[in-house]
Amino acid sequence: MEETTFAVLGTGGIGRRMLEVSRHKEGLTPVAACDRHGTTIDFDGLDVDELLAATEGNIDSEVATDGGAATADGEGVKQHGEDRGVVASEQARPSDDPIQDVIDHGEGIDAVLLALPNYEHDFIPRVADRFLEGGYAGVMVDVLKRSRVIGMLDDREGAFEEAGITFVCGAGATPGLLTGAAALAAQSFVEIESVEIRWGVGLESGYEDNRGTVREDIAHLPDYDIETARELSADEIEAIVDDHDGVIEFEDMEHADDVLLERAGVCDAEDVTVGGLLDVRSDEKPTTTTVTVTGTTFDGEQGTNTFQLDDATSMAANVNGPALGYLRAGVRRNRAGEYGVVGPAELMPRF
Amino acid sequence: MEETTFAVLGTGGIGRRMLEVSRHKEGLTPVAACDRHGTTIDFDGLDVDELLAATEGNIDSEVATDGGAATADGEGVKQHGEDRGVVASEQARPSDDPIQDVIDHGEGIDAVLLALPNYEHDFIPRVADRFLEGGYAGVMVDVLKRSRVIGMLDDREGAFEEAGITFVCGAGATPGLLTGAAALAAQSFVEIESVEIRWGVGLESGYEDNRGTVREDIAHLPDYDIETARELSADEIEAIVDDHDGVIEFEDMEHADDVLLERAGVCDAEDVTVGGLLDVRSDEKPTTTTVTVTGTTFDGEQGTNTFQLDDATSMAANVNGPALGYLRAGVRRNRAGEYGVVGPAELMPRF
Secondary structure: OOOEEEEEEOOOHHHHHHHHHHOOOOOEEEEEEEEOOEEEEOOOOOOHHHHHHHOOOOOOOOOOOOOOOOOOOOOOOOEEOOEEHHHHOOOOEEOOOHHHHHHHOHHHOOEEEEOOOOOOOOHHHHHHHHHHHOOOOEEEEEOOOEHHHHHHHHOOHHHHHHHOEEEEOOOOHHHHHHHHHHHHHHHHOOEEEEEEEEEEEEOOOOOHHHHHHHHHHHOOOOOOOHHHHHHOOHHHHHHHHHHOOOEEEEOOOOEOHHHHHHHOOOOOHHHEEEEEEEEOOOOOOOOOOEEEEEEEOOOOOEEEEEEEOOOOOOHHHHHHHHHHHHHHHHHHHHHOOOOEEEOHHHHOOOO | OOOEEEEEEOOOHHHHHHHHHHOOOOOEEEEEEEEOOEEEEOOOOOOHHHHHHHOOOOOOOOOOOOOOOOOOOOOOOOEEOOEEHHHHOOOOEEOOOHHHHHHHOHHHOOEEEEOOOOOOOOHHHHHHHHHHHOOOOEEEEEOOOEHHHHHHHHOOHHHHHHHOEEEEOOOOHHHHHHHHHHHHHHHHOOEEEEEEEEEEEEOOOOOHHHHHHHHHHHOOOOOOOHHHHHHOOHHHHHHHHHHOOOEEEEOOOOEOHHHHHHHOOOOOHHHEEEEEEEEOOOOOOOOOOEEEEEEEOOOOOEEEEEEEOOOOOOHHHHHHHHHHHHHHHHHHHHHOOOOEEEOHHHHOOOO
């Protein structure tokens, strides 16, 4: 397979680590990165070391709006003199519309990784609209978790097909890695009874870098939704964390794992349950991330196959490797002329 | 993805179960099957029920030679009057060269599943040669395990590319399913230290149907090789089984898992070890089939991810589902114009 070039939209925790992990992958070249403050584009490949050093601590937890220019003061955004966010890198320049910069250079970009916050659940779909309007043809990848976003992307299926866009949704640890594992584990069976995905995340040292993720997780709690979670101040989030003694349990999450496994023909969405334990005060995982797939074999036996991630593997490690892998699988599909919306489990061998 | 048609060469244990499991898969139509005695071809789809009923117990453990007509008496081949093997089915007719029959109808066959014995380790490559000579363009899939066969297929890479053949090798439980799992489990890491594949098979009730597999496994024991194993009489095999009290342990097997994981860029072949326990006197697995992948994350942590198959899943269940899945993934590649030799882990998202 040929060389793959990619852009990262967003240089927060996820975006920066995507760049870092891509250095370990052969044939995968980051050529563009942006945040709300500016853009860096270099088709010879970005200088990832310089960019990471310059943007260290560049975690912008303010609520994003339309993917255009900054609309509010960023809390926690690193500043070098006048320069904010990615512009602190000497490769980057300020921009009034960083996303448009990337779209304008889309011809040399095989794939675009959306590492943007998603407090408004239509934010990613609206960014996709901008790429559609801008005439981009290629792969777009998000690492989202919420089922309803998939539906919004599905509404654009025809537009993606016409444009030549292959949109890979939910390509991170979950749904990404874990639905991939479920699709694989399902291969012993001709009938699936249940897929249970239970994750554990210990986030003490990564807490500062992942406040956006924690905010999104809070939106999954029974008393909250995306709208109320985005209204929360940092103090209110701290209060919620305190109320739970730092360990928040999630049951029956509205995670896209269910619809993505159904799309891939693995099982019915209603047979999938997702839950997890988040500990923001320890780096130890409060529970081992486990996928269990129970089904019946062709010869009538019931069994349960399991996939487990070691507690020593961070959420970051389990997001970034898979996302880049699915990105490449998406590029292969795109080059073969297969466009539209596709989930990670559909990129597995179609069992 | 469009409808996929496939042929099965060989109607022993593996071939018959492929047909059976394919009934549970949408969009996958068996259109041809053959053994050394005859052929059945129907582009409307075979009547699998009739074929399975007619060929029940149709396990031919004699040593195959050139894929052409029968050369020796088949022991254990079911006979209905004059008809032997697949010819016992009313859909089939006797043939002097069943493989040629399939090749002659190759235009309507997207993929050919090679469920043939492989006592001579160049048998599958020689069958591939026949498809090359016959001008077949499409997918060929084997469920072999031995590293050296991959090398022989690699020698034909140029010929496959010219012919438009995508050859998927080792698509069964192992290497197939388990190297796929290893490729997935490796995603948390940027550097892999070791992949350990340890399988357990309990084969009491399946022993009769899997004598070919047992013979092949014996060839992996320190005192045997493919040549000496094929010389063994049924009594000699029984004596070996007795010597081990029915449970044979295999260490450092010459399994293609290593070369196939290296091909897929997951790790070096030398970091892969394969071993297992075969119990022919119990259906209980003597050990749980487990894949453990140990590596280092991008953030410097060492961890081990694991994939386990429930003891209740039979070898047959773990061979046939994955093989049909990889077959479809192969067809997708083939339709995209990607030809040559490919291993199961390469059909996973290219992480």
